[in-house]
Every structure is written in C-alpha cells, then in structure tokens.
Amino acid sequence: MDDRERVQTDEAKGPPEEDPRIAGQKHPVARMIAIGMVASVVGIAITLLIDWFPEPASKSASDIDTLYDVLLICSVPVFVLVMTIAIYSVVRFRAKPGDMGDGPPIHGNAKLEVFWVTVPFIMVTVLAIYGWYELDNIEAKQKNEMVVNVTGQQFTWTFEYPEEKVQAKELVLPVNRPIEFKIHSKDVIHSFWVPQFRLKSDAVPGLTTRIRLTPDREGDYEVVCAELCGLGHSTMRQFVHVVPASEFQTWLSDQKKAAGGGGGGGGGGGGGGAAAPNGGDLFASFGCGGCHTLAAAGATAKVGPDLGKLGDKATADFIRESIADPNADITKGYKPDIMPKDFGDRLDKEELDALVKYLLESQE
C-alpha cells in the first residue's frame, strides 16, 4: 500500500523533466522509489529483528506482539517516504550560492490531495478494525476461568482466591488455566501490570476492573504498579509465580493450612506462607523506604523521620503505636496526616511484631 502511495505521490508532483535540476537524470522518481523500497525493506527487517518485548507469558501476549509488528511494518514505509522526499529535496533542490530565484508556482494538485487523504484513511481504518478484532479476542470470556481478586493499596498488592477462600501476599497462578482478575483499590489509583502478560488495568477506588488472561509459560515475573500512587510508587513491586497445576494445588493447601488456625481472622490475615515473617522484607514490601531513611535497609528518603535514629524513643511500644496511629506522636519538623493510617490493619500481629523487632535491631 505504501509503495503504491509513494509511486503516485511522486508522479503527481509535476513532470520532473521540466526542471533542469533533475532533467539530467533519466528517471528520478523511479530511482527514489527504488531507494525507498530498499530502505523500507531494510528498515522493516531491522525493526522486526529488534527484541522489543520481554518474553511473552500469556496467550494474549503473542497476539499483541503480532499487532505491534503489523503496525511496525506499516509505519516504516511511511517514515521512509517522508525521509526520502525530505533528503532528496535537500540534496537535489538546495539553492546554489547566489541563486535568488523562486521555485515553480505549484499551488496544489487536487488528485494528489484526494489521494493522500484516501490512502491514510483506508490504512488507519483497517488498522483500527484489526485492533478492535484483537481487543475482542483478548477480552473474550474463557471456559473454566478462575477468579483472582487483586487489591492495590499504598504500596503493596494483596491477592485473594475467592473459590478457595485463600488470601495471599504473593500471586501464584497455575499455567494454562484461564484467569479473571477482579481488581480493586483501597486508597488511590494503582495499575496492575505484568509486562510479560502484556496486560494491565488500573485499580480504581470505588470500581471493580477486570483483566482476562491465560498464563502459558512457567516462571517468576514482576507485578508492577504502573500508575503513580505516591511516594513509594517505584517500590510497589511483587512477583507472580506461574507454576504447574499440581504445584499450585500444593501451594493452595499450604495456604489453607497456614490460615486454618485463624479461622479467617481479621485484617490481611492468612498470607505469609509457612515461614515466619521477616521484618526486613516487610520494610521493603510495604514501601517504608519510600518515605523513611533507614541505613540498615539502604533507604534514604526524607519525607518522614529517620527510623534508624529514634534515640530514646526506640521502644517496642512507641514503634508499635507509631505504625498503628501515625498521628499520635509527630516528630518535630514533620507534619501529621502524611503517613497512611491503615498499616495497623494491613499488618497482622506476627508481621507487626517482626517489623517492630527489625526496627529495634536497626537502630544506629
């Protein structure tokens, strides 16, 4: 389509043999077309060879990559067309020193103008229809979907498997099983994104948003928050583990056992798995370093007080109170209402203990 476009564009630009600057050449337009076609082919080859995406890990990913490749194949000739005419004009039609003349007074060419309205119109319409078709494909309901509830909050994700009544702080998915994510937010807007799946959706307070996908490659991939959600935004990362179905069942039953004692107890309970919670990991996964300095964790932010220098306030009770009710004691020079007030709910008792212990141990 684009090559045809180039042919007609150039032919219609007036009979070239009238112009002495291109009269010496036998077929200047044909030559440009040849150069343009070679450049387009080379350009397409190069752009297709570049590894643009991370490894695809969902069924939709390869469809999206194909759409992107098609867009590249359509785009390269357009860019080459613009470059070829621009460079050719600069080389061929550059004013000779002292040339004060004007170019020929060509005011337009109705046929040509109709042509370059029609061709791009058809091109983008076809691409839009293709995009629509792929969109429907990606979002089509699958048989045997497993629902996973995803909840974003500053600055962490939690996951719930409602059919299994399991809550977890990590996302584990069985390979080749269609999943429907229902995405929520507890505070501000976040965006749930796994680059290897190629899919994302905002987590919006007051709404449930959805993504459908089927993971088709085992591995560990990052869950990235893609919508600016505050100070700890860049630390809001977790992992999704895509595992064989049998391993997934084992993990589920481990989760149920761990939560079983609590009988579906309060807060974010249930998660954590078999191992005892680690204060350092909690400090990282709850995004504490987004605002606080703590030498032991390599955190250097200065929004809130330095947690490594609590001095005579470094008691377990004080730290516990400050996490649960940040406004109870405001360090001089800092302001109330900046730190989220729900960490007390989001951390279960074991985690809170672990975090308090970690902070006590990290005093300088």
Add this chain to the structure above:
Amino acid sequence: MTFAQRLFAPGWYRAALGTALGFSLGMGIVVLVRSLYGWDPILDWDAIITVGALIAAPLGYLIGIGCFDYWFRWASGAPTIPEDHSGHGAYSWRDYFRVNTDHKVIGIQYICTTFFFFVAGGLMAMLMRAELAQPGTQFVDPNTFNGLFSVHASLMIFLFIIPVFAGIANYVIPLMIGAPDMAFPRLNALSYWMLPAAGVMMLCSYFAEGGAFATGWTAYAPLSTETPLGQQFFTVGVQFAGASSIATALNFLVTIITMRAPGMTFWRMPLLVWANFTTSLLVVIATPFIAGSQFFVLLDRTIGTKFFDPAAGGDVLMYQHVFWFYSHPAVYIMMLPGFGIISEVISTHARKPIFGYRMMAFSLVAIVILGFSVWAHHMFVSGMWSWLRVPMMITTMLIAVPTGIKIFSWLATLWRGVLELSTPMLFALGFITMFTLGGISGIMLAAIPVDIHTSDTYFVVAHIHYVLFGGSMFTIFAGIYYWYPKMTGRMYDERLGKLHFWMTFIGFNVTFGPMHWLGLEGMPRRVADYADKFAAWNLVSSIGAFFLGMAMLVFVYNFVSSWAGGPRAPGNPWRARTLEWQVSSPPPIFNFDEIPQVVGGPYEYGVPGSVHAVLNGDREKVPVGADGEGHAAAPATNGHGNGNGAHRE
C-alpha cells in the same frame, strides 16, 4: 519621584505592596473566620497560604503592577488617563518590566519569561536524568523525584509551550494581518502578567511543607486530594495560567476576525494566522475544563466536598474525563501554532507557494473538531465504560489523516523548490521527520491492545517527547530563529544556529529514542528507581539529556550575544511575502504608517508580477478589482530585486 510617589504609581514597588496587602487580607479573612467559629488553631497555615499567598497575594500583585488602573478609573467614574500611547513601544530594557500595551513588547515579554521557565524545567529534567542514570538512589529521594517530574511537566506545558506560542503570535499576528495592535491591548497585558504569578507559584511549591506537588502534571484524584500542601500550588497556579490562556485566545479571535487589513480575506491569511485562529478556538472551548477539574480538587482538599471520594458517592473517573477533555485538545493547542510556523518557514525557504493552501487550513479545522472526540484514549486502562474505547480508538487514528495532509503538503512544497538551508529551515525539516515518528508511535498507542501494554510506560514518555520536543519545540526554535531579525533588529549567528540545531537533533534522539524500547520492555513511567536490566539504556538517555542541555547553552549564548551585538537586520532578510516583513526590523511602534491594502495570497512565490499587499501611498496604484487569488497585476515597485519584483518594504 519620591518613595511615596513610587509606592502609589503602577510598578514594582506598588506590586510588592499589593502582594503584601493581598496576603494580609487573605490571612485576615482566615483568622477572622476561624476565630468566629471558635476553631483551633486560629492560625491554620495551610488555609492562610491557600487564601493569602495563592489567591489574594497574586491579585494584589496584578493590581499593584498596574494591570487594572485604567479599568478601575473608568469603573469608578473618575476621568481615565487619556491614551497617549505612552504605554507603547520599549525604549530601554526597563520598559520590558512594566505593564505595556504594545503587542510587540508583550510578545517579547512572553518569549523571555517562558524561556526562563523552559530553562528551569529543563534543569529539573537534567536532575531527573542524573538520578535515573543508574539504578538506586543517588541524588534525590523519591518524594523530591516525584516533585521534579511533576513541576517539570507543568512548567513545560503551562509556562512554556502554550504561552511561548502565544508570545510569538502576539508579536507576529497583528503585523501579519496588517493591524496596528491586538484588539484589546490592556487585556493582552493582563494576560501576560498573570503568567509569572502562575510560574512562580509552581516553583515555590518546593518550599511548601511536604515538598513540591508530586502527582504528575495530570494530578489524578484521589492521590491529588490527599497529598501535602504543595499540590495546591499546582491547583491554583493552573487557574492563573489558564485564565491567561483564555484571555489571550479571546483576544486573538477578536483580533483576527475584526482587525484584518482591507483585502485580507480569510483565504488570504497566512497559515500562521489560521493556526492561531484554530488554536484559540480550542483554548476558549477546552481550557475551562481543566480549570474546573482543578477547582474540584481544590474544593475536595479545602472545604470538604467529596467529588472524588467514592466512599461518599464521589466518582474517581470523572476527574480523568474532565481533565482529558481539556488536556487532549491541549496537545493540539501545543501543536497547531507550530504547524503555522512551519508553513511560513517552509514556504519562504523553499521559495514556493504552500502546496494545497486550502487543504492546509481545512486540516487545521478538522483537527479542532476531531480533537474533541479522542480524549478517552488516555483512559483505555482506566476502568471506564469499556464500549467507549473502540470509538475513541477510531477517532484517534482518524486524526492522523488531517495531520498526514499537512506533512505531505509540506513535502510537496519542498519538491522543486529553491531550498535555503538556514537555521529556521533546518529546524523545520527536523520537525517534519521527528514529528512523523511521534505520529507513528501515536498510532501504535491508539491501537487499544498495544496501549494496554504500553500505557503508563516509558513508551508514552518517548511518544510525548517526540511530539512535544521533536514537534512543538522544534517549531518554536524554527519560529524564534525565523522572526529573531524582525523582533530584535539584529541577525543571529548562523553558524551557532546550525550548531545548535545539530546538537539538539542528536541529543534529542539519544535522549528519547531509547525510551521507546525501555517502555515496551516493561519500565513504567514516573519512577524514581528501576530494575537493573534497564540500566544501560537509561545511562544512554541521561548522557543524551546532558548533551541536549549543552545545546541549549549554545542557543542562549547566540540569542543574547546577537541581540547585544549582532549585525543589523534588514527589513526582509528572508525575502518573504507576508506583511510583517514589509516593515522595518524592528517594526515602527504602530506597525504601519497607513493600514496596508491586501491584494493577493501570502505565498505567491514564483508567480510573475504577484503581490500580497500594497503599503504606504501605493494604494492608488492598485488595479481595480485586483483581488483574484494573488494574480493581481502588481504596481511597478521593486523591493529586493529577487526576480519577481513586486513588493516593497
């Protein structure tokens, strides 16, 4: 003048006094209300800063500097000071620091002020790139980083690209249409003087408790209703920038509609005039929407409304719909004037009429109309009503058609021209090629399945910089170099100009090119830190950014030194046909001794005997009925011996 006299005459002393009085008044209101209600504490500094420093003080400054003097006298029934034109023209550098009603002075005030904010925003970008050169935290903590990209974008959009175009148009449009000034010169001055207030406010947010506003220039609720006080510096700053923008746009509309010289029909207007006419339509219709969105945020923050609190029945997505209903058209507000500049530069430097003049004008109108039907393409992953996505994808892709018309028409104008590759032309050519890349990535983003992956990633950052830097910024440089001789009466240094172009072109691509790949590979935007696998290309991008910063030093040196001591510019160094080039450089205070008579199109290069307009005393020589499309028999004058003769300075 005694000190007391100075304090009561319009100017900086009175502005300082007005600012102080405004702040005191605002503080007084807050203290009075709080004490009447018995609220504790009576001195609530958040409220005092909002009412006193952000709202009352800037109004006090505007009154003090003298923007309202004439209207106050008139409204109170006092005799107004007769317009003796003392407010026109600039005789020393001090005159640029006063309220002045001359569109040429205001144009230069706009350009210099906006470039100040451009440098400030650019330095912030370089600090960000320094932080992002390596993974981990080196220079700034995440809160400061979030502040840097938010203030960077806000300054570049609201205090640079939008108003610098208003500045260039302020200088050029009245000249181009043969008018002595804008339709409302005092409103024009007020529009300008609101800008520094907005810019200073955004810069000062760094001093607010909790740091600068850190929610991006998009300020999505409910994050923006929860963050510290700095956010309000944005919320209110946008109101001043927006009011300035709307007032200027109204002024352009009225000026273009009512003040065209005799014979300057719409189809004889230069395309820059068309571009600013259509841009002004966009501004007048769209800008109230961002003002509204920020007022909602301000009210949620200050007086307890719940527009964006879902727990109280608020709607979070409403913010995004209202915001983007302005902010997508804003992309065209930042692009159409540039399209106009490129048409002027290309036609003049290729010595050919613009190819398809009417289609160029129609495509601008088409962009205005389509531009209002694409806003939700920013919200494909936002969770909005899902049926809305496909229509918005189609309109977004369709808007490539009028944009393509412009690109192809410029290329056809180049074809068989006589190309003069001076600095403005280099920037114009750089624009055509780089903006094409920005358009291509725009089509990719419009395809919803690709957008689901790329939205909120560095791919978007790359796209917007190819459109706003490779697009708007290149046209701004083309325009500044093109009209530099007219504005300053001096020629810039051509070698430094070319050096500046090539450094900018290379630095730009090195900085923003790799971001396409980073985004597709999985790097989200607006992050203070990133995974190690992105380190190499981030370092390349940072090196490019510092190179780009050096290119700007070349520009600033050229700009300043040429203004001080460059060779005198002739009236028409480019041998252009439009009216602003037919008067001296810089033009006389009232532009034209006598209003010109327009007799033909603006770009009739190569048409034997053609003439665009007749100036000063030649009117009787205009042949009767000489208003055919620029093929009028010309009076026998000879301007520059350029072979076609027929226009004069």
